[in-house]
Amino acid sequence: MAKKISPTDIYKLLPKKNCGECGVPTCMAFAFKIVEGKANPSQCPYLSEEAKDALLTKTAPPVVKVEIGTGRNKVVIGGEKVAFRHEEKFYNEALFAVEISDRMSSEEIIEKIKEAEEFRIERMGQTLKLNMFAVKSVSGNAEKFVETLKIVKQHTNLPLILCSTTPYSLMKALEFVGEDKPLICPVTSMNVNQMAVLAKKFKTPVAVHGSNLEEVKTLITRLNQFGVNEILIIPPGQNLMDEISSLTIIRRGAVEKKIKTLGYPTLVFPNLIKVNNGNFKDYWEVMASAAFLLRYGGIIILSNIVKWAVLPLMLLRQAIYIDPRIPLQIKPGLYVIGSPDENSPVMMTTNYSLTYHIVSNDLKIQGISTYLLVVDTGGLSVNTSVAGNKINPDSVARLIKENRIEEKVKHKKIIIPGRAAKLGGEIEDVSGWEVLVGPFDSREIKGFLEKKWLRQ
Amino acid sequence: MSSIPISFEKYEGEIKEVEIGATKTEGGTRSYSVTVGGDKYLPLYSFEGINPNPPRIAHEVYCYHAPLPGSLFNFFGDLVDNPVEWSREAVNKFKAEMVNLRLTDAFSIRNETFKKEISNVIEEVLQAVKVPLLITGVMDIIEMDDYRKNNEILTKSAEICEGEKCLIGPVYTNAFQEIGKACLEKKHPVLAKTNMDVNQALKLNTSLLNLGLTNKEIIMDVTTGALGYGIEYTFSTLERVKIRALRGDKILQSPSIIFSSESWLARELQEEDKLETEKTGITFEVLTAITGIMAGANISSSLHPEAAKLINEFVNNFFNEPKQFITVEEWLKTR
Ligand code: SF4
Numbered sequence: 067m068a069k070k071i072s073p074t075d076i077y078k079l080l081p082k083k084n085c086g087e088c089g090v091p092t093c094m095a096f097a098f099k100i101v102e103g104k105a106n107p108s109q110c111p112y113l114s115e116e117a118k119d120a121l122l123t124k125t126a127p128p129v130v131k132v133e134i135g136t137g138r139n140k141v142v143i144g145g146e147k148v149a150f151r152h153e154e155k156f157y158n159e160a161l162f163a164v165e166i167s168d169r170m171s172s173e174e175i176i177e178k179i180k181e182a183e184e185f186r187i188e189r190m191g192q193t194l195k196l197n198m199f200a201v202k203s204v205s206g207n208a209e210k211f212v213e214t215l216k217i218v219k220q221h222t223n224l225p226l227i228l229c230s231t232t233p234y235s236l237m238k239a240l241e242f243v244g245e246d247k248p249l250i251c252p253v254t255s256m257n258v259n260q261m262a263v264l265a266k267k268f269k270t271p272v273a274v275h276g277s278n279l280e281e282v283k284t285l286i287t288r289l290n291q292f293g294v295n296e297i298l299i300i301p302p303g304q305n306l307m308d309e310i311s312s313l314t315i316i317r318r319g320a321v322e323k324k325i326k327t328l329g330y331p332t333l334v335f336p337n338l339i340k341v342n343n344g345n346f347k348d349y350w351e352v353m354a355s356a357a358f359l360l361r362y363g364g365i366i367i368l369s370n371i372v373k374w375a376v377l378p379l380m381l382l383r384q385a386i387y388i389d390p391r392i393p394l395q396i397k398p399g400l401y402v403i404g405s406p407d408e409n410s411p412v413m414m415t416t417n418y419s420l421t422y423h424i425v426s427n428d429l430k431i432q433g434i435s436t437y438l439l440v441v442d443t444g445g446l447s448v449n450t451s452v453a454g455n456k457i458n459p460d461s462v463a464r465l466i467k468e469n470r471i472e473e474k475v476k477h478k479k480i481i482i483p484g485r486a487a488k489l490g491g492e493i494e495d496v497s498g499w500e501v502l503v504g505p506f507d508s509r510e511i512k513g514f515l516e517k518k519w520l521r522q
Numbered sequence: 523m524s525s526i527p528i529s530f531e532k533y534e535g536e537i538k539e540v541e542i543g544a545t546k547t548e549g550g551t552r553s554y555s556v557t558v559g560g561d562k563y564l565p566l567y568s569f570e571g572i573n574p575n576p577p578r579i580a581h582e583v584y585c586y587h588a589p590l591p592g593s594l595f596n597f598f599g600d601l602v603d604n605p606v607e608w609s610r611e612a613v614n615k616f617k618a619e620m621v622n623l624r625l626t627d628a629f630s631i632r633n634e635t636f637k638k639e640i641s642n643v644i645e646e647v648l649q650a651v652k653v654p655l656l657i658t659g660v661m662d663i664i665e666m667d668d669y670r671k672n673n674e675i676l677t678k679s680a681e682i683c684e685g686e687k688c689l690i691g692p693v694y695t696n697a698f699q700e701i702g703k704a705c706l707e708k709k710h711p712v713l714a715k716t717n718m719d720v721n722q723a724l725k726l727n728t729s730l731l732n733l734g735l736t737n738k739e740i741i742m743d744v745t746t747g748a749l750g751y752g753i754e755y756t757f758s759t760l761e762r763v764k765i766r767a768l769r770g771d772k773i774l775q776s777p778s779i780i781f782s783s784e785s786w787l788a789r790e791l792q793e794e795d796k797l798e799t800e801k802t803g804i805t806f807e808v809l810t811a812i813t814g815i816m817a818g819a820n821i822s823s824s825l826h827p828e829a830a831k832l833i834n835e836f837v838n839n840f841f842n843e844p845k846q847f848i849t850v851e852e853w854l855k856t857r
Pocket of ligand 1: 096
């Protein structure tokens with residue numbers, strides 16, 4: 067486990083003026099904020115340069131944060147502090163990059179970009195999408211590479227990864243798109259000096275590729291000597307097990323053993339897995355991607371962007387990067403669905419963001435107008451909150467009172483989720499409202515209302 | 523310069539091995555038994571050491587009223603109403619190493635005629651297939667009465683399967699006695715279900731250990747949800763339980779299970795006529811299982827045979843025949 071820095075360590079380096087200009091009343095409070103990652107040392111105007119440097123090194127995440135692209139489409143990877151999400155959280159979501167080759171026709175390229183950009187899913191208040199394009203030079207011809215990039219650039223503003231073994235091709239490419247701050251790769255023992263010069267000149271991040279972790283460290287040391295510090299590591303390995311091992315050693319080595327040369331985010335290629343069987347090839351790319359997502363894969367290059375493959379990966383990424391300390395939840399309270407009147411039903415659900423989104427969506431689709439009470443379960447679903455005794459009948463009663471439901475409808479009936487059936491009696495007792503046990507599934511509410519509500 | 527670490531922790535504990543299925547020499551009629559657990563390292567930490575038993579897969583067979591989405595009803599066809607034939611098909615056609623007979627439906631358990639029939643089905647399945655069996659009751663407790671139904675049907679199952687070492691459950695923190703005792707008496711391992719809370723798992727295991735069972739007779743289900751529906755809890759709870767057990771907490775030193783089958787409850791998979799729905803569902807199920815396995819699950823209970831096959835390939839890739847990766851340089855030469 068990683069050792070955490072203590073607020074007193076930070077406090078020692080602060081000016082101890084307790085002037086409050088940093089936004090909190092005391093230096094000690096500021097120290098706590100820094101430790102929690104909620105404040106930045108530069109917010110204190112009285113820090114000496116040395117103290118600031120010392121603080122920045124002390125508080126820097128063990129995995130360097132790398133930015134790729136510029137402006138609105140900039141992406142951030144790295145900045146991680148732990149190896150297990152339950153120890154804190156994972157900070158910057160893994161990124162999906164879509165592969166493009168300079169051997170593809172311009173029609174193919176345009177089509178692929180279009181497909182990738184159109185792939186968007188709204189879920190639990192977030193937009194899930196593909197983040198970048200990885201353009202590779204297969205032709206080995208610098209002009210062809212630049213031509214391809216011209217087409218790409220015409221059709222997308224997403225950040226780019228430029229892949230070529232020839233530094234000359236990369237230089238030509240950078241002369242064209244260098245200002246967009248693409249990631250360039252691979253840096254190998256063969257080309258490290260030239261790549262370092264390019265990275266320096268165009269201020270672009272690079273990804274290193276060695277046959278083992280020792281070689282990776284040597285390459286990184288070399289890049290650092292050139293002053294290049296925006297680096298990603300391609301985990302060495304000849305198969306998935308090897309790569310997962312490398313990824314684990316890189317992350318835990320950086321976080322727990324404080325090995326600076328391993329403290330960088332990673333770039334992985336699930337599409338490099340060799341599979342003979344045609345049908346399973348697609349599945350293998352997804353399976354390897356999932357394994358990478360779960361074990362510290364940073365940027366993940368995909369060749370296949372069909373929905374059945376990408377949707378599940380997107381959901382997995384969203385799940386792994388949810389802050390385990392604060393589940394995605396919405397504010398408890400009264401939500402008005404449709405245009406309810408005094409005869410409309412009153413319903414109850416929990417404040418787990420996903421539960422709420424599903425239920426409110428289902429209600430809208432079925433054209434139901436209702437007052438929906440959202441109970442605070444600490445962001446748990448109906449199922450888990452019932453199992454863990456997280457639905458408090460008193461708070462249901464309080465919600466009814468606080469939101470003056472009695473003045474809004476002329477009945478005293480509340481429909482609770484089928485899965486919360488066993489709480490019905492208690493809710494009736496403390497609220498004085500009659501409880502109707504609804505269906506297990508919110509898609510069945512319409513049928514339920516027809517039977518149990520409209521007939522009354 | 524510091525060298526590359528080859529180990530991060532010295533673990534004091536290890537997960538006990540649980541055996542499912544008893545052969546003739548052990549007093550049963552299974553043609554082989556399956557051993558799970560025995561982990562000494564975190565999953566896929568091959569640089570630290572290799573765990574003795576790879577994760578295993580059980581194919582699910584529903585004993586009536588299978589809660590399947592439309593696309594799966596189409597896939598299984600007539601098998602859906604015929605658990606015996608379904609078991610046979612699972613083993614012969616889909617090469618199931620274990621079968622999980624799910625007496626999942628509260629309605630059929632409540633119903634007296636069905637109850638009798640379920641007993642018959644279990645007996646017939648024991649005859650029809652010779653692989654190790656899991657027998658699971660209502661997993662998703664809705665009302666207090668469900669506990670009673672589970673007690674009834676599962677203690678009955680423990681009797682019918684005496685000597686066969688079936689994995690039987692679920693038992694819960696507030697409903698473990700009857701089933702636990704029946705399993706102890708009839709020598710079956712027990713499936714212990716808790717919800718996303720390490721302390722709950724500790725509590726239930728302690729209760730089971732107090733009954734006289736050992737860690738070699740407990741499989742833990744600490745999962746909460748499948749992909750898109752709480753898998754983040756599933757992942758982290760599995761990880762925390764495994765780490766804690768390896769660090770020496772004796773009470774938690776039993777293997778874990780994940781129900782990848784739960785993936786099919788996802789909203790995204792309920793469209794009946796969409797061609798891609800089935801393929802998407804298979805991927806949901808595979809990713810759910812992978813998430814569980816990488817966090818420490820020792821068994822995946824899976825529904826779609828294609829998903830089971832892929833999960834099996836995934837596991838094999840780590841334990842038997844790893845698929846090679848082409849190098850980045852080679853990739854830069856293809857297409
Ligand atoms: S601004 Fe600086 S000196 Fe003033 S209270 Fe904050 S940390 Fe202390």
